[in-house]
Amino acid sequence: MRFEILGSLRVTDGEDVFTVSAPKMESLLAALLVRADDVVSMDQMCTEIWGDEPPRRATAALHVYISQLRKLLGRVHQGESPIVTRFPGYALCLGDSDLDAHEFQRLARQGRAALRAGRHQEASAACGRALALWRGTVLGEVRGGPIVAEFATWAEETRLECVELRNEAELTLGRHRELVGPLYALVNRHPLIEAFHGQLMLALYRSDRRAEALRVFQQLRETLDRELGITPCRQLHELHQQILADEESRVPAAA
Template sequence: MQVLLATLLVQRNRVVSAERIIEEIWGESPPRRATAALHVYISQLRKLLAVADGGTHPVVTRAPGYLMQLHGEETDVEFFSGLLSRGRACMAVGNHQEASERFEAALGLWRGPVLSGLREGPIVNGFAAWAEELRLECVELLVEVNFMLGRHRELVSFLQSVVSEHPLHETFYRQLMLALYRCNRRAEALEIYQRARNTLKAELGLEPCRALHDMHSAILTSDDRLEAGQPVAF
């Protein structure tokens, strides 16, 4: 029933066919009486989400399946998206402090992997992947705006943790290299490049991307563009 609830919430206010829900719950090998079992799950979900007398139940039967009908209620992911959008807007007009606060508030909503343990089906899995991409974007933007606020020292330990969590995400390596360089730790910054290169070659058979390579070259030459207080784009 958890997968059913997650599927309907992910597709809120949109009809999800019974066929797609069955695939989401049981994959490619549904039980012989999957349709009957789905009816039982729907009945149990309606009892779980009981509403006051006269209220409209959010779980609605509508051909060719069901939908979760929600009006006005805002989910965590919508709060997150709103904070991320407002942070981007603040960043665009140079309001870096408020942008940083918005991004931090957005990331503060996370309590671990999205819908962990419920990701076998294409609907929930696709939503979880999309939400994770948004989270990574928010982390990248938080780091960039904190660079603009001169917080490179505070970013070092944060980025070391993020790089360990996402060893194939090249942007985080680049940001960590910059933070270390601005802390006068150039040798460590160059070591991070070698670590990234070794990891990418071992895991994917790839060389670092152009932006990461350019950061490496800029550190080697002490490029003026790396100085604190200005944006760095490679």
Template structure:
């Protein structure tokens, strides 16, 4: 059985795909999957589903939800369910199953190690495989509970780190022209992440588009001043000066 949370919540078993259509049951399962291997207490479950205003029979309702989830997951795994009672709540045990978020972490770790070792092709491939696991927004529209929200924030930040690392690896491999389009999209979507602006400037300059690289610096400087009242970081200023000097020996291939 495989649990997937890098997108809407779903469970796969071979060719079969299972989803939970009841919103509160889905939120409960999401919390347990995020904390797979760790106990989620009854109090945490109540907060995840109802916030600070649980209904009078919240505990009884939780037991009903758990029973229904066990039926779903037991059927998906041919009679052996992964939800185990353990004081003061329940734990979802993966056993021989898998979780896409764990696979993403493993691949991202491999990419970082390969990059640090100078194996840029391996780093690029690992980043691509890691990012291919993402099907959309983490856990779809399931927001509001502290467990899911904390995980979603961590996952998105880690995804952006992986994107940045993959770009660095591709820059080291000389794939500057292929990166220009995706980097323009990234700076439009994440205008306050200076690393993406720096990578765009590098990709443009290495693609013989010096004027566009200088315009990219003017753009990020304007955005940061308008939004935050700050100037670009030192690395952006240094790259800007190196591009102005038009000395290729001074402009790095990547960070």
């Protein structure tokens, strides 16, 4: 059995795919998966589902939801449900099951370690496999509470870091021309992330598009000044000056 939360929440068993249609049960399962193998207390479950205004019979409702989830997962997993009772609440024990978020973390760590060791091809491949696990917005349309929200923020930040690492490896490998299009899309989606602008500047410069590289820096400077009242970081200023002077020998292989 495999649980997938890097996109809409679903459970797979071979070619069979199972989803939870009831919103409150889906939120509860999402919280249990985010905290897989750890206990989620009854109070935390109430907050995830109802916020600060749980109904009078919230505890009874939670027991019903847990029972229904156990039945669903039991059907998928040959009669054995991974949800167990542990004071002061419940835990979802993965056992032999997989969670795509854990696989993503493992591959991202591999990519980071390979990049630091100078194994750029390995780093690019690991980060590529990690990013391929994403099917859309983390947990899709699940409306959870603090547990789900905190995980969604962490997951998106880690995904962007993984994208940056893969780009760095690809730039070092000399694949700057292939990166220009994807990097333009990234800076349009994330106009305040300076690392992506630096990588785009470098990819353009290495592709003999020096004027465009300088224009990217100017646009970033205007955006940061307008939105935050700050200027680009020192590293980007230095890259800008090196490109402006056309000092190819001093322009780094990766931003």
